[in-house]
Amino acid sequence: MLARGMLARLASEVPKTSTHNLSRVHLLQRRLFSNGLRAVSAGAGARVYNALLGYGKSYATAAATKPAPKAKKVVKKPAAKKPAAKKPAAKPAAKKAAPKKKPVKKVAKKKAVPKKAAKPKPKSKPRVKKTPEQLEKIKIKATKEHALSPPLLPGAVTAWNVFFSETLTGNHDRDPGTALKAASVKFKALTPAEKEHYNHLGNERTAAKRAEFEKWVRTHTPEQIRQANLARAWLRKKLTAPSARRRYVPLVDDRLLKMPASPYLRFSNERRATGDFKAIKVIEAVKLIAAEWKVLSDAEKKKYLDAYQAQRVEYEKKYLKTYGHAPGRKAAA
Incomplete structure (x- = not known):
């Protein structure tokens, strides 16, 4: 009776038993059978056995047939955009203290003069193309400028010049031709002492005139005087007037x-x-001298x-020292 009651409780509790207790039920069943539960009817044992099997099958089928709940798709909603955090406004840099300007004196503006x-x-x-005659005149004018114009020429003052100048003094109303004839008659009538006096005066005036001329010459360089003499030589050839x-x-x-x-000179x-x-005659003398030179x-x-060669060397040395260039060459500009 005790065994039947235990089996009955076991059978009633089997469905409530979890799967992991099945091994314990089977173990209990073996022990019961081994401890003299053979008197238990076969039907009760079969029911217990079938109940255990049915529990296993029903549990397996229930586990197999029960559909698994569908997993709900979780749709993530787009996250609401957060408003961009406003950057803190940059603090204005501290203004440097401007250097104190010195007071500028106001200058009165000049009134604008209206432009003409x-x-x-x-x-x-x-x-217009110039004719050869016009070009020649232009060249002569330019050459005269290079020829220089001294205040006076160093010519000698004779006794006649002094006497004639004294004769004309105060007699400007007289005819020049008549005055010249009268002066020449008087000059011839002069005594030797009077002529000596006029010669002395002429020499003094000549010395003063030459001193003044040399003073003017010294205001120019030797090269300028040399160039002036070349210009004067060209003018003497071009100008025919005495x-x-x-x-x-x-x-x-x-x-x-x-x-x-x-050497020949x-x-x-x-x-x-x-x-x-x-x-x-000079022409005849030149011919005779030339004939003698050829015979030498x-x-x-x-x-x-x-x-000639010895003097030529000395001349070139002095020329270079005086003019700054060798003879026959143009002066440096």
Whole structure:
């Protein structure tokens, strides 16, 4: 009876037992059978057995047939955009204290002077080609500027010049021709003592005149005087009037260097100094001297050539020192 009651409670509690207690039920069943529960009817044992099997099957099928709950899809809602955090406004930099400006004195503005209207430029005249005569005049004018104009020329003042100037003093109303004739008659009638007096006055005036001329020459360089003499030589060839030829005589300057005489000129001067050609015309004397030069041997000509070469070397040294360049070359600009 005790065994039946236990089995009955076990059978009634089997459905409530969890799956992990099945092993214990089977173990209990074996023990019951081994402890004398053989008197238990076969039907009761079968019911207990079937109940245990049915519990296992019903549990398995229930677990298999019961559909698993569908997993709900979780749709994430888009997160609401958070308003952007406002950046804190930058603090304005502290202004540096501006340096104190010195008070500027106000200068009274000058009143603007109204500009004069520009005069229209005159139309340029078409260039006209100059004739050769006009070009020649322009060249002569430019050469006269290079020739220089001394205040006076260092010519000698004679006794006649002094006497004639005194005769004309205070007699401007007289005819020049008549005055000249009367002065010449009086000058011839002068005594030797009177002529000596006028010669003395002429020499004094000549010395004063030359001193004034030399003073003017010193205001120019030797190169300027040399260039002026070249211009004067060109003008004497171009201008045919006697007054122009007298006006543009060479300027005398002791600073100017004289070129050494050539060997032939040395021989000619030497022959003229002998006096063999007195009372002979110059042209005839030149022909005779040239014939004698041609007849001379090289040994006889050598002394004149050596003297010329020695003076030529000294001349080039002095020329370079005075003018700053060698003879025959243009001065540096």
